[in-house]
Structures are given as structure tokens and as C-alpha cells.
Amino acid sequence: MNAQLYERVRSIAADVLQVSATSITQQSSTENVESWDSVHHLNLVLALEQEFDLQFDPEEMDHMHSISHILQVLDNKLNHRSS
Amino acid sequence: MAIAIQPYTPDLVPAVKALNSRLAAGGVVREFHFPESSVPEWLPKLPGRRLYQEYFLAVEGEAVRGGYIVKYQDFWINGENRPLAFYRLPLSEGIVNRAYTSVGVVMLRSALARQPVMFALGMGGMHNPLPQMLTALRWALREVPFYFRVHHPGRFLRNIAPLRRDAARRLLASLAALSGTGWLGIKAAQRLRTRAISGLQVERIESFGSWADELWQRCARNYFASAVRDSATLNLLYGEEKYLCVRVSRASQLLGWAVVLDTQMRQNKYFGDLRLGSIADCLAAPADALAVIQGATEFLDQRGVDLIISNQAHHAWSSALRSSGYFTGPSNFIFAASQGLAKVLSPLEQNFSQLHLNRGDGDGPINL
Numbered sequence: 001m002n003a004q005l006y007e008r009v010r011s012i013a014a015d016v017l018q019v020s021a022t023s024i025t026q027q028s029s030t031e032n033v034e035s036w037d038s039v040h041h042l043n044l045v046l047a048l049e050q051e052f053d054l055q056f057d058p059e060e061m062d063h064m065h066s067i068s069h070i071l072q073v074l075d076n077k078l079n080h081r082s083s
Numbered sequence: 084m085a086i087a088i089q090p091y092t093p094d095l096v097p098a099v100k101a102l103n104s105r106l107a108a109g110g111v112v113r114e115f116h117f118p119e120s121s122v123p124e125w126l127p128k129l130p131g132r133r134l135y136q137e138y139f140l141a142v143e144g145e146a147v148r149g150g151y152i153v154k155y156q157d158f159w160i161n162g163e164n165r166p167l168a169f170y171r172l173p174l175s176e177g178i179v180n181r182a183y184t185s186v187g188v189v190m191l192r193s194a195l196a197r198q199p200v201m202f203a204l205g206m207g208g209m210h211n212p213l214p215q216m217l218t219a220l221r222w223a224l225r226e227v228p229f230y231f232r233v234h235h236p237g238r239f240l241r242n243i244a245p246l247r248r249d250a251a252r253r254l255l256a257s258l259a260a261l262s263g264t265g266w267l268g269i270k271a272a273q274r275l276r277t278r279a280i281s282g283l284q285v286e287r288i289e290s291f292g293s294w295a296d297e298l299w300q301r302c303a304r305n306y307f308a309s310a311v312r313d314s315a316t317l318n319l320l321y322g323e324e325k326y327l328c329v330r331v332s333r334a335s336q337l338l339g340w341a342v343v344l345d346t347q348m349r350q351n352k353y354f355g356d357l358r359l360g361s362i363a364d365c366l367a368a369p370a371d372a373l374a375v376i377q378g379a380t381e382f383l384d385q386r387g388v389d390l391i392i393s394n395q396a397h398h399a400w401s402s403a404l405r406s407s408g409y410f411t412g413p414s415n416f417i418f419a420a421s422q423g424l425a426k427v428l429s430p431l432e433q434n435f436s437q438l439h440l441n442r443g444d445g446d447g448p449i450n451l
Contacts, residue, residue: 030181030182030184030185031181031182036181036184037177037181037184037212038175038177038178038184038185038186038187038188038212038216039212039215039216039219041184041185041187041188042187042188042191042216042219042220043219045188046219046220058086058088058189058192058193059085059086059087061185061188061189061192062085062086062185062186062189063085064185065182065184065185
């Protein structure tokens with residue numbers, strides 16, 4: 001896993017979900033982060049789109065319910081863009 | 084498994100029932116369940132009809148995880164007729180199961196991809212999740228002004244007093260403030276604010292005829308934007324018995340019409356046990372708005388309502404309500420325009436008070 005990507009996502013997630021960056025791990029998800037509701041989910045998706053200058057498909061958004069899944073989706077998308 | 088958005092077909096009814104059962108188990112009241120028929124009871128799509136609804140579902144394999152409704156209706160905007168899509172009743176399993184938190188976002192984005200020129204209306208206030216999501220998506224949101232007039236101050240004060248203990252209800256804050264003046268104060272304040280018009284004839288009608296088409300043709304050009312309010316549309320929207328339709332004239336000259344409701348509330352969170360009158364919809368040339376509001380107010384007063392309310396965006400209707408003794412209160416009735424629609428209505432900041440928009444639009448006069 002790209003450590004730099006993880007740190008960027010972690011920082012954005014902490015900012016959007018209004019929690020400390022240290023509390024965000026790859027296991028953080030809609031199930032265990034209290035503030036990660038539908039509104040914050042949308043804000044997180046939009047913040048990531050802005051940060052990485054891309055747009056997620058509905059199928060991708062549906063997978064992004066944990067930090068590890070977000071990293072997978074982003075990794076695929078960024079690799080696809082650079083290839 | 085991925086969520087796919089697809090039209091609601093009859094084979095998905097059992098999966099919708101299963102979704103509703105899961106929602107019920109999570110404490111979601113029946114009012115917020117998704118319809119258990121793939122054909123809308125209200126405004127189904129029929130050949131040639133331009134006012135109709137379509138249902139969409141968020142499907143994951145065999146299961147339904149959410150759904151939303153789109154109502155299509157023709158609007159007159161800046162001199163042209165064009166269809167607009169209204170996004171209503173989005174419902175996601177995410178409200179009871181956090182594994183589906185993303186469903187609401189997926190549905191909204193999918194709806195926008197299909198219909199970029201879209202609006203939402205009502206939504207119960209800016210603090211609710213949907214308006215917050217729309218704000219995040221850079222929709223333009225405006226409160227549609229709320230007006231009220233007290234007809235039986237005694238009953239009003241008795242019903243409002245227990246409710247005002249709940250400080251969270253913004254609507255009640257202004258009602259409670261007014262109630263502090265007592266019934267004499269309320270009566271006096273309303274009388275002072277009323278600019279009475281004499282010689283009005285108010286007649287109850289069973290349906291809208293060609294006269295309504297003529298009125299619409301005459302009035303439409305006075306509005307920057309309005310849902311088409313011709314007789315065919317009005318008879319579809321207001322055919323039910325609960326809608327009281329009145330025609331207002333003076334010296335035999337037709338001025339306009341109003342659709343009002345007279346509802347006995349029962350332990351309502353906003354209105355207690357008041358008998359609530361509401362001016363849900365109306366049409367006239369802006370110069371005749373005052374006459375129509377006063378005609379509708381008199382009609383509801385004679386029926387014995389305790390309180391009359393209305394939400395109106397257009398400045399002429401707002402002014403007519405104020406000049407008829409109505410007070411203004413905080414509104415939880417929100418108009419939201421997608422970026423595509425905001426462009427059509429641009430500049431919305433300036434044009435919002437030129438839109439003829441009220442409780443007749445969107446979901447129609449529900450909860451009244």
C-alpha cells in the first residue's frame with residue numbers, strides 16, 4: 001500500500017469526519033466511526049474527488065465504506081489514470 | 084456486492100417489502116417506508132401525460148437497499164415551457180444499517196446523472212441530512228417564506244402552550260412569541276396589518292375548467308417561473324375531496340383561484356389539536372394576489388379554522404399575506420435547485436422572489 005496515499009486519505013478523512021488523524025486507521029469504517037453518516041460520506045467522497053482531481057462512479061462510491069476500501073478504489077483509479 | 088440503480092419493476096416488490104421490514108425493525112415509521120407497488124398510486128406514468136412519477140431502486144443482488152421517486156412536471160420558466168424533475172422520498176437502508184451509508188449518495192448522484200435539471204422541496208429544514216447533502220453537492224438552497232394568521236386566539240394559545248416547552252422547534256418559537264401578547268394582542272395586531280378589500284365573491288368549485296386555462300394564459304407571463312397551472316394539471320393534482328378549491332372574483336370578473344385545506348390536527352408536533360387551515364396553492368396576476376389571499380382567508384375563517392398557514396416564494400403573494408394580517412415565521416420548507424437548474428434560474432439570488440412556488444409544488448400539500 002502506498003504510504004503517501006494513505007497519509008493523504010487519512011488527513012482528509014480526519015478533517016471531514018471531524019476526528020483526530022491518529023484515530024483513523026485502515027480499519028476505520030462507517031461501522032466504527034460514529035460521525036461517518038450519509039452526509040459525511042458525501043463530503044468525504046467530494047473532498048477526495050477534489051484532492052485527487054477525479055470523479056468516482058456510483059459503484060466505486062458504494063465500495064468506499066472503509067479507509068482500506070477507499071485506498072483500494074483510489075489506488076486502482078490513480079494507476080488506471082497514469083497507465 | 085455493488086449497488087445498481089434501476090427502475091422499480093413488479094418482480095422487486097417482495098424485495099421492497101423486505102426492505103420495509105428491516106426499516107420497521109430499525110424503528111422507521113411506516114410513513115417513511117418505500118411504496119410496495121411498482122406503479123405509483125399518485126401520478127402514474129400514462130401515455131401522453133407530462134405530469135407523472137417514476138420509482139427507482141438501489142438494488143444489491145437480490146436485495147433492495149433504498150429507493151427514490153422522481154416527479155416530472157412542466158414548468159414555465161422565463162417565457163418557455165420545460166419539464167423539471169423533482170427528487171422526492173429518497174430512502175436508504177443506511178438509516179438503520181451503517182453498512183449502507185453510501186446508498187443515499189449513490190442514489191442522489193445517479194438521479195442527477197439522469198436529470199441534471201432537478202429540484203427538491205420541503206425536506207423539513209436545513210438541518211436534515213438531505214439538504215446537507217444537497218449543499219455539499221453545491222445545490223442552491225432557499226427557505227420558502229412561511230406565514231400564519233391566528234383566527235381563534237384562545238384555542239391557539241391553549242394548543243401552543245404545551246408545545247412551546249420544546250425549545251427545539253423553531254417554528255413554535257415565533258408562534259410562542261406571538262402568543263405572549265395574549266388573544267387581544269393577536270387580534271389587534273392582525274387587524275392593524277390588514278388592508279381589507281371589499282366586494283369579493285368567493286365560490287367553491289368542484290373542478291378547474293377552461294376559465295382556469297384562460298387565467299393561466301393571462302397570468303403566466305407575469306412570473307419568472309412557475310409550475311404549469313392549467314386545468315388539466317390542476318384537476319390531476321387536486322381531484323381529491325380533501326382539497327377545497329375556490330374561485331375569487333370581483334364585480335363578476337375572475338381574479339384567481341386558491342386550493343385550501345381545512346384539517347383537524349390530532350397531537351400534531353407543530354400544531355397540537357388545532358383546526359388548521361392552509362392556503363396550499365393559488366394563482367392570479369400578481370396585482371390580484373391580495374384579493375385571492377383575502378378571499379381564501381375569509382373562506383377558511385367562515386369554516387371555523389383556528390390558524391391559517393401558507394408558504395409562498397413570490398414577492399406579490401408574500402406581500403398579499405402580510406397585507407392580510409399574516410405574520411411571518413421561520414420556515415422549514417426548503418427549495419433546492421441542482422446546479423443545472425440554478426443555471427436556468429440564474430441569478431437565483433435575484434429571481435427567487437419571482438418564482439411562484441408554494442405547498443402545491445413538489446410533494447403537494449402533504450402533512451397539512
